[in-house]
Amino acid sequence: MPERQPEPFNLIIFDDASAEAVEMKPILPDLLGQALQKDYGTKLTELPAYQAVRAQNAAYQGRLALALATAMCRCAQADYRARYTLAELLGGLLRGTLALSEADYLRLFQLYGLDVDAPPATLELWPFPWGLTLAQVGRLAKKQGQLSPRMLALLALVLQATSGGQGDGAKLNIKVxxxxxxxxxxELPTVTFAEGDPLGRQLNAFVADLDPAAATTAAWLRLLQLWQKASGSQPTASYRKELAATTAALGAEVVRAQGRAWLDTLGTMPVVEETQTIHYPNNYDYTYTSYTYLLDANAPIAKGLVWTLQPLADAGVLALLTTLGAKCFRKIPGKGPLAAGLGNACLLALSQNGLPGVAALARVRSKIRQTNTQELIARYIAQESAKLGVSPAEIEDMAAPDFGLENGQLTEGFGDYTATLTLADGKAEVQWQKAGKPLKSAPAALKATHTDEVKELKAAQTQAQQTYTAQRDRLDRSFVDERRIPWPWFEQYYVRHGLLSLLARPLIWRLHRPEGxxxxxxxxxxxxxDAHGQPVPAPVADTQLQLWHPVLAPAAEVLAWRELLEKHQLRQPLKQAFREVYLLTPPEERTATYSNRMAAxxxxxxxxxxxxxxxxxxYRLLGAYDKGYDSEIASLPLPAHDLTAEYWVSEVQADGEWNETGIYNYVSTDQIRFTRGDAPVxxxxxxxxxFSEVMRDVDLFVGVASVGNDPQWRDNGGLAQFRDYWTHYSFGDLSEVAKTRKLALERLVPRLKIGKVSEIKGNFLVVKGHRHVYKIHLGSGNILMEPNDQYLCIVPDRSSKTLGESAVFLPFEGDAVLSIILSKAQLLMDDDKITDETILRQL
Known part of the structure; x- marks a missing residue:
């Protein structure tokens, strides 16, 4: 291949009368030429001309730096590549030791466009290496112990120009x-913050209110300065040491109290959503939505605050960190997590606070959908469990707080008033009384006289409900682990626990005796x-308890358990006795290594x-432009069995069927496999x-996310090529979940008002109204009208309390589709009273 020729550039950029330019003119073309020709992967330090320069002394390199800056000034604004390359060369020199005087640095700044005698309206940051130059000035100031009035005036201009800025401007401001x-x-440090968000405004107000004469003012300013320098995913040992020393100077309680207020601000700050439109030629408009939460300039401060409070955390701080951590991982369209760096700082702080921190991590994990963040939390829990010599499951048992509950209740006295926190059916509520008479809400008088106590009770209510949900979901996912818990452990951390006992007692357990x-x-x-209500010998020290699963028992025993629950009106916190069971089918035995049960x-x-x-x-979303990253498989690790479950999916390609970030709206499903290593099992x-639990998960995915469950999908222009699928799914065979729903409805419907005009026929609940006879599908909840099976679209109001949740006992956790079916049936039995125009037009 012919050797690449140097690109032409305007030699006038080297034509200057300064001594440095004259001296360096012979080498500058070669140096710039090599830099312009280098490949992307070639480092500056590998260029022969640059290596020759670095072999010279500091004085020579200093003169070259002035010559490069002069060339940048003479370089045409439009010649971006030459200006950038000159800046890269100048930056490389500024990373080393240069023999430059204060007058030389003043000259450099003047070449960058900053002159004390003629201050610019704005500071041109690109492409000049401001940060590296200021770092050199900082070293000079440290060596001399002072700077000239002219340099101080120039630095004041930089400070003013970058005040409230973001990105590079914010970093320059901190350096100055x-x-x-x-x-x-x-006498006191200069500290300013960007005013574009509530945190920055609060911090500036705090600084303005500090008393210059107070002994603690300098320490506060020093701490705030340290927060401005927070960088990286974790604080270094030296940074932690500085934080600890400054905190000690102020007093831990003082920092904790003020820090709580700022954490609360971060947790309650709004995410400002703005829609903007850019008008392009040819009548093309581009509309996009931006989301603003914490300015980039203030993000390090928030991280420094969290790191400072990490060793000071009490229950109040942990609660605030939990709230903030969950908020930071809220998904923002087109961006991802709201503030992942700050969220990770919160998770780190929680992980360093023992069992209370682990409990908080469990609450956060239930709200986070990012796989890498869930894995990070799992690692933190595993690290803490290793310290204590127990398993991750055991440490989560140990970490679960009980909030002082006994039999699901906690009673607190506030003078003449009494508050009772009750946790029942997964819902935490607080009832107030005065002299035995119930009140509708917390007394206004108490909010003034017992402000902190009322806030703590409210926080306990929120955390108790969050913990209950997190622990319930943990138990629900633990079936597949087939974990066996020794009775002494179970008795301590489940039976006698104020919160976990509410989960454990209504559940069925398999008691493994020592003899097998x-x-x-x-x-x-x-x-x-037992399932027939007969006494069973109580567990003893060597008994192990395993969460019972219906796949482990014969059908007759499962039915007996269901009857027992209904007889005693005992509602289980999760679906257990009524849990769907998925057994291997003959077609799956024939395909051997994969199942097509949930395909297509x-x-x-x-x-x-x-x-x-x-x-x-x-799982990683499939995109219209990047082919779904590196896989089209949703996978579930099953470490207890050394297996991985896989559900294969692929994109549905159709014109315009992706969102503004290029992610496909729909996917089609394929096989389910199990692998060990890379080999199919x-x-x-x-x-x-x-097998049953994996199939149940996938059935849940299909049962909820299928377009067949959307009553408006067909009428709203759903993909024409899949309308036959929509019809088949909406009114076809029942899944295992729907079969369980059918069993429940067979028991429920005769007891309800709709039972007089309704009956189960095949896959439908048939309701006789005054205008028509309606068939509600037990799988999708969609409706057909007799006699010609005309489709009736009714969109449920998911915000209202349905009949299925309020008036009917269910021995398992509420089924959203079951509730929708009951509410639709109730509506249609009195179809002559319907006033909704969108429904009447269809009738």
């Missing part, structure tokens, strides 16, 4: 503050009973992604419980 403080321009036998039992009426469905991808993450699956070799 450090230099001014270093030479003692003022087992009994299935439920703790009912202060005794352990069309899912809304974003909804599928959210559900998968909620159940612990790993024959399905008969997969433990039945693991």
């Amino acid at each position: 503050q450090e230099i001014l403080n270093q030479v003692g321009v003022e 036998a087992f009994q299935d039992a439920l703790y009912l009426g202060d005794t352990w009973q 469905h069309i899912l809304k991808q974003h909804q599928f992604n959210s559900l998968a993450k909620l159940r612990g699956w790993r 024959p399905l008969p070799g997969v433990p039945p419980l693991a």
Whole structure:
């Protein structure tokens, strides 16, 4: 190949009368030429001309730096590549030691466009190496112990020009503050913050209110300065030491109290959503939405605040860190997490606070959908468990707080008033009384006289409900682990625990006896009973308890458990006795290594992604431009069995069927496989419980995310090529979840008002109204009208309380579609009273 020729550039950039330019003119063309010709992967330090320069002394390199800056000034504004390359060369020199005087640095700044005698309207940051130059000035100031009035005036101009800025401007502002403080321009450090968000405004107000004569003012300013320098994913040892020393000077309680206020601000700050439109030629407009939360300039301050409070955290700080951590991982369209760096700082702080921190991490994890963040939390919990010599599951048992609950209640006295915190059916509520008479809300008088106590009670209510939900979901995901818990541990951390006991007592447990036998039992009426209500010997020290699963028992026993729950009106916190069971089918035995049971469905991808993450699956969204990163597989690790479950999906390509970030709206489903390492595992070799739970997860994904569940999908222009699928799914065969729903409805409907005009026929609940006979599908909840099976679109109001949740006992956690079916049936039985025009037009 012919050797690449140097690109032409305007030699006038080297034509200057200054001594440095004259001296360096012979080498500058070669140096710039090599730099312009280098490949992207070639480092500056590998260029022969640059290596020759670095072999010279500091004085020579200093003169070359002045010559390069002069050339940048003479370089045409439009010649971006030459200006950038000159700046790269100048920056390389400024990273080393240069023999430049204060007058030389003043000249450099003048070449950058900053002159004390003629201050510019704005500071041109690109492409001049301001940060590296200021770092050199800082070293000079440290060496001399002072700076000239002219240099101080110039630094003041930089400070003013970058005040409230973001990105590079914010970094320059902090660097100038450090230099001014270093030479003692003022007795107190100069600290300013960007005013574009509530945190910055609060911090500036705090600084303005500090008393210059107070002994602690300098320490506060020093601490705030340290926060401005917070960088990286974790604080260094030296940074931690500086934070600790400054905190000690102020007093831990003082810093904790003020820090709580700023944490609260971060947790309650709004995310400002703005829609903007850019008008392009040819009548083309581009509209986009921006989301502003914490300015980039203030993000390090927030991180420094969290790191400072990490060793000071009490229950109040941990609660605020939990709230803030969850908020930071809120997904923003087109961006991802709201503030991942700050969120990771919160997770780190929680992980360093023992069992209370682990409990908080468990609450945060239930709200986070990002796979990498969930894995990070799992590592933190594993690290803490290793310190204590227990398993991650055991440390989560140990970490679960009980909030002082006894039998689901906590009573607190406030003078003449009494507050009772009650946790029942997963809902935490506070009831107030005065002299035995119930009140509607917390007394206004108490909010003034017992402000902190009322806030703590409110926080306990919120945290108790969050913890209950997190622990319930943990138990629900733990079936597949087949974990066995020794009775002494179970008794301490479940039976006697104020919160976990509310979860454990209504559940069925398999009691493994030391001789190898087992009994299935439920703790009912202060005794352990079997499925027929007969007493079972209580567990003893060497008994191990395993969460019972219906796949482990014969069908007759499962039905007996269901009847027992209904007889005692006992509602389980999670679906257990009524849990769907998925057994291996003959077609799956024939295919051997894969199942097509959940194939050929069309899912809304974003909804599928959210559900998968909620159940612990790993999945990356498929994009219209990047082909879905590196895989088209949703996977679930099953470490207890050394297996990985895989659900294969692929994009649905159709014109315009992706969002503004290029992510496909729909995916089609394919096989389910199990692998060990990279090798497929024959399905008969997969433990039945693991197989059933994986199939249940996938059935949930399909049952919720399928377009067949959307009553408006067809009428709103859903993909024409999949309308037959929509019709088949909406009114076809029932899934296992729908079969369980059918069993529940067979028991419920005869007891309800709709039972007089309704009955179960095949896959439908048939309702006789005054205008028509309606068939509500038990899987999708969609409706057909007899006699010609005309489709009736009714969109449920998911915000209202449905009949299925309020008036009917269910022995398992509420089923959203079941509730929708009941509410639709109630509406249609009195179809002559319907006033909604969108429904009447269809009738």
